[in-house]
Amino acid sequence: MTKEEEAVKIERLKVNYKTLEEFKKFKEYGIQELSMLEDLQENIIEDNSESPFYGIYFADKLVARMSLYQKDAKYDLYFNPQQTYFELWKLEVLPNYQFKGFGKALVDFAKSFGLPIKTNSRMKSKEFWEKMGFQTVDYDMNRDLGQNPLVWCPEGVSLQKTNS
Numbered sequence: 001m002t003k004e005e006e007a008v009k010i011e012r013l014k015v016n017y018k019t020l021e022e023f024k025k026f027k028e029y030g031i032q033e034l035s036m037l038e039d040l041q042e043n044i045i046e047d048n049s050e051s052p053f054y055g056i057y058f059a060d061k062l063v064a065r066m067s068l069y070q071k072d073a074k075y076d077l078y079f080n081p082q083q084t085y086f087e088l089w090k091l092e093v094l095p096n097y098q099f100k101g102f103g104k105a106l107v108d109f110a111k112s113f114g115l116p117i118k119t120n121s122r123m124k125s126k127e128f129w130e131k132m133g134f135q136t137v138d139y140d141m142n143r144d145l146g147q148n149p150l151v152w153c154p155e156g157v158s159l160q161k162t163n164s
């Protein structure tokens with residue numbers, strides 16, 4: 001292991017101006033971040049509120065992040081038995097920090113809760129997700145609506161059968 005990998009610490013990110021400024025360095029910056037900024041500016045949320053984001057700092061700089069959102073069992077259309085699961089998205093490692101284990105560290109952290117995980121892969125990163133033990137699901141047009149979901153099942157959990 002390199003020094004960088006030994007130091008990996010996953011942190012729950014707080015919504016504040018510093019975090020929102022750091023988010024601008026990530027390619028997948030969009031409506032979710034802008035609405036957090038607006039909520040902060042209009043005092044709808046307090047400074048330092050918890051966000052659904054987790055991240056890794058390296059030398060005081062946010063270099064990797066993901067959003068992890070717990071979905072209630074009643075919305076589960078993927079796992080058998082039907083259960084609470086995580087939606088993981090916006091996993092991204094800044095270019096100079098890729099291939100150092102930060103992406104894997106975030107995914108391992110998400111897995112550590114023992115709940116199934118669903119993510120939506122960008123074509124280029126499919127190989128990464130497969131290395132992380134994720135599998136593609138049988139595409140179901142009504143459920144997946146043009147998405148390309150990849151899922152991870154903890155032991156004892158399998159996939160629901162689809163109608164397609």
Ligand code: COA
Nearest residue numbers: 091092093098099100101102103104122124125127128131
């Ligand atoms: N294609 C194929 N394999 C990849 C890969 C890629 N794009 N990125 C990482 N891997 C492999 C690594 O070689 C490593 O393999 P090993 O365990 O055999 O050594 C393993 O996956 C873990 O790699 P890690 O160092 O943890 O990856 P990372 O920190 O670079 O994070 C991404 C991976 C894809 C999240 C990161 O590179 C990234 O943000 N890329 C750009 C944005 C993107 O595509 N995001 C996808 C989510 S929407």
